Amino acid sequence: MDLVTPQIGLLFWTVLIFLVLVFLLAKFAWKPILNMVEERTKNIEDALNSAENAKKEMAGLKAENEQIMKEARAERDKIVREAREMKDKIIEESKETAKAEADTILAQARKLIDDEKRAAMNELKDQVASLSIEIAEKILTKELSDKKKQAELIDDILQQSNLN
Amino acid sequence: MGLLKSLVATCLLLAANPIFAQDTITNQTDTAAAIAPSEKGFDAGEVIMHHIKDSHSWHFYDRSAPDGSESAVAIPLPIILYTDGHLDIFMSSAFDEGKKTVVRGGGSREYILHHDKIYLAENGQLKHDEHGAVLNEAPLDLSITKNVASLMLSAILLLWIFIATANGYKKMGQVPTGLRGFTEPLILFVKDEIAVPNLGEEHYRKYLPYLLTLFFFIWVNNMLGLLPMGANLTGNIAVTMLLAVFTFIITNVSGSKHYWKDIMWMPGPPVFVKPIMTVIELIGIFTKPFSLMIRLFANITAGHIIVLSFISLIFIFKSVLISPVSIVFVLFMDVLELLVAALQAYIFTMLTAMYIGMAVKGGEE
Numbered sequence: 001m002d003l004v005t006p007q008i009g010l011l012f013w014t015v016l017i018f019l020v021l022v023f024l025l026a027k028f029a030w031k032p033i034l035n036m037v038e039e040r041t042k043n044i045e046d047a048l049n050s051a052e053n054a055k056k057e058m059a060g061l062k063a064e065n066e067q068i069m070k071e072a073r074a075e076r077d078k079i080v081r082e083a084r085e086m087k088d089k090i091i092e093e094s095k096e097t098a099k100a101e102a103d104t105i106l107a108q109a110r111k112l113i114d115d116e117k118r119a120a121m122n123e124l125k126d127q128v129a130s131l132s133i134e135i136a137e138k139i140l141t142k143e144l145s146d147k148k149k150q151a152e153l154i155d156d157i158l159q160q161s162n163l164n
Numbered sequence: 165m166g167l168l169k170s171l172v173a174t175c176l177l178l179a180a181n182p183i184f185a186q187d188t189i190t191n192q193t194d195t196a197a198a199i200a201p202s203e204k205g206f207d208a209g210e211v212i213m214h215h216i217k218d219s220h221s222w223h224f225y226d227r228s229a230p231d232g233s234e235s236a237v238a239i240p241l242p243i244i245l246y247t248d249g250h251l252d253i254f255m256s257s258a259f260d261e262g263k264k265t266v267v268r269g270g271g272s273r274e275y276i277l278h279h280d281k282i283y284l285a286e287n288g289q290l291k292h293d294e295h296g297a298v299l300n301e302a303p304l305d306l307s308i309t310k311n312v313a314s315l316m317l318s319a320i321l322l323l324w325i326f327i328a329t330a331n332g333y334k335k336m337g338q339v340p341t342g343l344r345g346f347t348e349p350l351i352l353f354v355k356d357e358i359a360v361p362n363l364g365e366e367h368y369r370k371y372l373p374y375l376l377t378l379f380f381f382i383w384v385n386n387m388l389g390l391l392p393m394g395a396n397l398t399g400n401i402a403v404t405m406l407l408a409v410f411t412f413i414i415t416n417v418s419g420s421k422h423y424w425k426d427i428m429w430m431p432g433p434p435v436f437v438k439p440i441m442t443v444i445e446l447i448g449i450f451t452k453p454f455s456l457m458i459r460l461f462a463n464i465t466a467g468h469i470i471v472l473s474f475i476s477l478i479f480i481f482k483s484v485l486i487s488p489v490s491i492v493f494v495l496f497m498d499v500l501e502l503l504v505a506a507l508q509a510y511i512f513t514m515l516t517a518m519y520i521g522m523a524v525k526g527g528e529e
Contacts, residue, residue, distance in 0.1 A: 002217060003465070006402035009244075009305045010218060013312040014406045021319045021381065026373035029326035033351060034372070036333040043338070 208476035216396045216468050219280050219310040221256040224393060236261050241313055245282065246304040247273050256307070275303065282307075311403070314395035318385050326380070354379050354513065362517035367524045371517070374414065378407065379513040386464060386505030390498060398508070399464035401457070408457035411516045416449065419523040452519055456512055463508050467501045 144150045222239035229235065240257035243266075252268045252275070259266060259277040265288045266275045276285035283290060283300040291299040308316075329347045332340075340348040354376050359368040385398045397403055425431075427445040429438055474493040478486050 003213070004401050004461075006400075006405050007218060007305065007309075009307055009309060010311050010400060010402040011406060012306055013308070013315060014403050017312075017315050017319050018377075018381065018406065018410070021322060022374060022377045024323055025326055025377050029323075029330045030351075030373045030376050032330040032333065033326070033348075034355070036330075036338060037348070037352065040338040 206476070206479045206482075208473065208480060211476060212469055212472040214280075215472055216399055216465055217280065218395075218400065220259070220277065220282070220307055221261075222310050222313060222393070222395075239313075241310065242308045243275075243282070244306040244308065245275060246306060247284065252303075273303075276300075281305075310395045311397050311400055314385070314388060314397050315403075318381070318388055318397070321388075322377075322380055322384055350380075351376060358510075358514050358517050362514070362521035364521065364525065367521070371414070371418075371520055374410070375513050375517055378410075378516060379509050382407070382460065382512050383506055383509035386508060387502070389464060389468065390501050390505060396465065396468055398460055399468055401461050404457045404461040407460070407512065408453035411456060411519060412450075412453040414516075415453075415519045415523045418520060420525065422525070423523045452515075456515060460508055460512055463504055467497070467504055471497045471501065 143153065220243060221236075221241055224237045224239075226234045226236050240255040243252075243254050243256050243258070245252045250269055250273065252266075252273065254266060254268075256277075258264070259275075262277040265285050267273070268275070274285045274288065275282050276288070276290060278290055278298060281298075281302065282305055283298055283302050285300065293299055325343070325347065329344050329351075332342065332344045336342075355368070355372060358379070359372045359375050362368075363371055382398055385403075388394045389396050389398060427449065428442055430441045430445065433441060471494055474490050474497060477490050478484070
């Protein structure tokens with residue numbers, strides 16, 4: 001019967017010690033431990049979420065990069081093509097300009113030559129005329145130095161005129 | 165551990181015998197017939213009962229002096245007695261294992277130790293009736309007995325372990341290393357496997373400190389009881405009764421309207437059955453904690469009795485040859501008891517959580 005009869009002393013101490021134990025453990029052990037575990041759970045969740053987000057962001061960034069690269073490549077091709085076209089055009093244009101210039105210069109040169117030629121001819125004509133006149137004058141002067149010869153010439157000229 | 169325990173328990177048993185011999189000497193001077201049986205030899209029942217009951221000193225073994233007399237090697241514990249408004253405090257060694265009486269208050273109060281119980285002696289004697297029961301009055305005994313000392317020790321041990329765990333988080337960060345690697349899974353087990361499923365997410369926080377303390381208190385004390393010379397604390401009816409009473413109080417104090425309605429006027433059965441159900445439910449309020457009390461007490465006490473019985477075989481057969489058999493059986497029982505220690509802590513906490521869970525939940529189902 002002793003075995004199933006609770007002793008007052010043990011009851012008293014058990015109540016006291018157990019209640020104190022519950023209080024102390026709750027305050028100094030369970031509360032900090034559980035808070036920390038909860039906080040850690042939250043931290044892990046956050047870390048996982050942010051890792052997932054970072055992964056997504058990275059994937060987005062990669063796609064964006066690829067898009068940018070593609071665009072850049074297209075841009076480069078376009079620029080190169082345009083440059084080539086521009087170059088061809090410039091060459092063409094310069095060629096044409098040069099040709100036109102050359103033609104103009106040629107034409108001018110030809111005109112100049114013509115003018116010079118004409119002027120030279122005119123001068124030559126003038127010189128020939130004045131030389132002729134001089135020669136004629138000298139001849140006349142020499143021919144007409146005696147009276148006989150003068151009369152003959154006059155006659156001759158007159159005869160010719162009559163014939164006309 | 166089993167081997168060690170059987171060895172030390174053997175010492176204990178060897179030691180226990182002379183105690184009864186001394187008791188017999190004391191009793192022979194009594195007028196009533198002696199009840200101690202040890203004259204006839206080894207009484208396993210007496211020895212086992214002596215072990216599983218509380219004691220006023222922490223007894224290790226007995227030492228024989230060359231002249232044939234024996235003295236106990238034991239830690240004396242404080243005796244605190246309250247008699248007629250007087251508080252008497254002295255060490256248990258003053259009784260000299262029951263051979264002496266202790267006189268206090270100028271001879272007005274004389275205490276005598278008999279079978280680990282303290283009585284008020286009359287002229288240094290005890291009075292017995294014809295069945296050998298003691299007729300003397302007993303003072304209010306608030307002594308630090310072996311069980312109380314063990315209880316204090318376990319409380320210090322628990323505080324030390326779990327405050328160290330809590331401090332570990334502050335000092336070494338959130339990763340559970342060292343001690344926390346052991347304690348944290350256990351704490352989370354109580355939280356996630358016992359508290360949350362039974363109490364629900366919205367209620368468990370309030371009761372978790374009690375459940376955690378209960379679980380570790382029962383477990384640690386079960387295991388301390390398994391140690392050689394350990395006290396049989398969780399196999400003591402006073403302790404299991406109080407734990408059950410705490411559960412009873414918490415359950416009924418936190419009982420919701422729905423819980424009381426279910427008890428007083430259960431919805432469902434026909435009206436003429438309802439009063440019968442009310443009676444059954446009202447009895448149920450008390451049988452639930454009562455079953456908690458008996459289950460823990462019986463399981464732990466029975467374990468101790470079985471272990472001690474196997475050891476007693478050696479002395480019953482009076483042969484060393486039986487000891488290998490004893491040791492194998494005791495080893496097996498000790499391992500089994502280790503499992504039982506954890507299992508009983510789990511069951512007690514689990515059922516407590518279930519009872520509280522039933523009380524706090526509203527009528528959502």
